[in-house]
Amino acid sequence: MPIRVLDPQVVSRIAAGEVVERPASVVKELVENSLDAGSRQISVEARGGGVNLIRVIDDGSGIPSGEVELAFNRYATSKIDSIGDLESISTLGFRGEALPSIAAVAEVDIVTCALGEEVGTYLSLADGITTKRQNQARPQGTTVTVRNLFRKIPARLKFLKSQATESSHIADIVSMYALAYPEVRFTLVMDGRVALRTAGSGRLIDSVVAVYGLELAQSLLEVGGGGWEGRAASSPGVTGMVSSPSVGRSSRGYLSFFINRRWVNSRLLARAVEEAYHGLLMEGKHPVAIINVSLPPGEVDVNIHPTKAEVKFRNEHVVFAAVQKAVRQALVELMPVPKIEEAATAYVLPSESRQASWTLARSDRLTTSPEARETPSMCLPALRVLGQLLSSYIVAEGPDGLYLIDQHAAHERILFEQICAQRSRQAVEIQGLLQPVTLEVDPKQGEILRAHYKNLGEFGFSIEPFGERTYLVRAVPLLLYSKDWVGMLKELLDSLTGADKTSWAESVAMSLACHGAVRAGQALTDAEMRELARKLEITALPHTCPHGRPITIRLSSGQLEREFGRS
Ligand code: ADP
Ligand code: MG
Numbered sequence: 001m002p003i004r005v006l007d008p009q010v011v012s013r014i015a016a017g018e019v020v021e022r023p024a025s026v027v028k029e030l031v032e033n034s035l036d037a038g039s040r041q042i043s044v045e046a047r048g049g050g051v052n053l054i055r056v057i058d059d060g061s062g063i064p065s066g067e068v069e070l071a072f073n074r075y076a077t078s079k080i081d082s083i084g085d086l087e088s089i090s091t092l093g094f095r096g097e098a099l100p101s102i103a104a105v106a107e108v109d110i111v112t113c114a115l116g117e118e119v120g121t122y123l124s125l126a127d128g129i130t131t132k133r134q135n136q137a138r139p140q141g142t143t144v145t146v147r148n149l150f151r152k153i154p155a156r157l158k159f160l161k162s163q164a165t166e167s168s169h170i171a172d173i174v175s176m177y178a179l180a181y182p183e184v185r186f187t188l189v190m191d192g193r194v195a196l197r198t199a200g201s202g203r204l205i206d207s208v209v210a211v212y213g214l215e216l217a218q219s220l221l222e223v224g225g226g227g228w229e230g231r232a233a234s235s236p237g238v239t240g241m242v243s244s245p246s247v248g249r250s251s252r253g254y255l256s257f258f259i260n261r262r263w264v265n266s267r268l269l270a271r272a273v274e275e276a277y278h279g280l281l282m283e284g285k286h287p288v289a290i291i292n293v294s295l296p297p298g299e300v301d302v303n304i305h306p307t308k309a310e311v312k313f314r315n316e317h318v319v320f321a322a323v324q325k326a327v328r329q330a331l332v333e334l335m336p337v338p339k340i341e342e343a344a345t346a347y348v349l350p351s352e353s354r355q356a357s358w359t360l361a362r363s364d365r366l367t368t369s370p371e372a373r374e375t376p377s378m379c380l381p382a383l384r385v386l387g388q389l390l391s392s393y394i395v396a397e398g399p400d401g402l403y404l405i406d407q408h409a410a411h412e413r414i415l416f417e418q419i420c421a422q423r424s425r426q427a428v429e430i431q432g433l434l435q436p437v438t439l440e441v442d443p444k445q446g447e448i449l450r451a452h453y454k455n456l457g458e459f460g461f462s463i464e465p466f467g468e469r470t471y472l473v474r475a476v477p478l479l480l481y482s483k484d485w486v487g488m489l490k491e492l493l494d495s496l497t498g499a500d501k502t503s504w505a506e507s508v509a510m511s512l513a514c515h516g517a518v519r520a521g522q523a524l525t526d527a528e529m530r531e532l533a534r535k536l537e538i539t540a541l542p543h544t545c546p547h548g549r550p551i552t553i554r555l556s557s558g559q560l561e562r563e564f565g566r567s
Helices: 008-019 023-036 065-071 083-088 098-105 154-159 163-180 204-212 214-218 267-276 316-334 340-348 363-368 370-374 407-424 443-452 455-459 485-497 504-516 526-537 557-563
Strands: 041-047 053-058 107-113 120-126 129-136 141-147 185-190 193-197 220-223 237-243 255-259 262-264 289-294 384-389 393-398 401-406 430-440 462-465 470-477 552-556
Touching (some): 023 098, 023 163, 098 107, 163 193, 163 262, 204 214, 214 220, 220 316, 237 316, 255 267, 267 316, 289 316, 384 526, 393 407, 393 526, 401 526, 401 557, 407 504, 430 462, 455 462, 485 504
Parallel strands (some): 041 185, 255 289
Antiparallel strands (some): 041 053, 053 141, 120 129, 185 193, 237 289, 255 262, 384 393, 393 401, 401 552, 430 470
16 A cells, blocks of 8 residues: 555544553543533543443533634643643643544533623534534533444443443542542432542542542541641642551552542552551552642643543652651651651661661660550550450450450561560570571572571571581571471471562561561460560561451440440
8 A cells, every 4th residue: 555644533543542442541541631621520421331321411611602602622721831831731622632532533512601691602612623503501610422432433442441441440540539639529420329429528538438438538647737638738649548557458459649639640659658667568469549749730640531531740759758657657646656658668778788778676665665555546455364265366355345366377476576676686696506507598598598598697597508508507486496397498488488578677577577477376375475475565566467467356345335236
């Protein structure tokens, strides 16, 4: 085929593909337009996963009658004027591509009435071309209706997922903007059902309740003051809400990020949040986070992606650090661990900087610091041990109810903090062996041990090479003297062969704690249980074991009364 310039209709359809990937993209563009128009009320309706119908109704500024056709021209926008404006975009849209792109792949009609106009305008378009125009009464605002999306592009239609999946993407995008704009009343109706309704109260927590439900909302902690207001005290300003470490989710689907209240996908910010939770969440669990970063418009480039779903920061590490710090702060305020940040970042340093990476949590000092005792929410109260259940749980009474303590997890937590503290003071208790024990390892374990046997000295192991895959062990940590430390060492070496995020030192401390701790199924004397409870009370993080699993379950007096029908 000879080279030819493509027909404009083909060009616009190709270009539309970049903006309109699926029905949810249409919803996103229309809702963004409504928000840019200053609407206080936005209602979204979708049918058939958005393929049959999408309708967005707002009470925003409206489009002046003389400009309605223009709005459907490519690169026609009222939001920027010159190239300089690109440096300081404060609206969600600016490319002037959405309306023409949508009109290129669907049948569109619009009814709009601008401020000060007596009558509104109705315009209908097919294949991007106006087929009908007339006056139509309407209060100020705009209604855009999109029908039969991709009908003329079977290839696109084929790539769409099931109706349920497309509907869920639509619900997701409307939820994101409902969170970002609590002052706007959102309604989402899917196939005739109300799927979401927000109050428009201006309070973030109200939107969170509407989107995620009361139970989850109640478990959230405020970051930087909580709401979107009161922002920009410092730059970048980080505000929002995050879940307490006890409420892990099994996917990253609960991480929502906004830059100047523009919803964005950001792996950078997801990582910043996850790092703030380092060591607090159970493995495989993810936090809930609703975070807005406010930045001067010049600090962020939103023009790197046609749908603007991804952004680029001028100063990535500053934004990363600000988010991590703000979230960590919220968690620290909940938990009495003033220096946890230091401890957590020390874990993840690469092992070349040995000095730093081998400085673990100084938790003994932390627990005795006065600030620690003052923040009560995560401290354990003094407990009175009542007995043991199933040889695995300690039953205890506190001032606020009944406690069940997982004895293994509790002991693990206690030992973990002890080991870290002793190691950082270089005061690990060691037990020499009467006879050196030979340790045979497989080739994979051998590689790991060769690199690390000396470092294990810091934890109380005295190990030296003795032939190809044989080592001599002369001393072990006192904690493990009467335990299966050979098994522990081998397990440790195995766990370190895979790519593991947690640092080596942390893994060793966790493994020692796990193997040194009392097991489930082990009967304990009253004195042993009291000792365990007392030591748990003074740990820095008494609610989760080092792997992030819960240690205690509390049944409050109120719950008991309710259960017994007394209230
Ligand atoms: P952009 O949002 O990038 O400017 P669009 O194609 O989405 O481009 O919209 C083109 C123009 O149409 C906007 O700049 C705006 O002036 C007008 N417009 C679109 N939707 C609305 C709306 N809901 N209310 C008021 N004006 C609107
Ligand atoms: Mg737009």
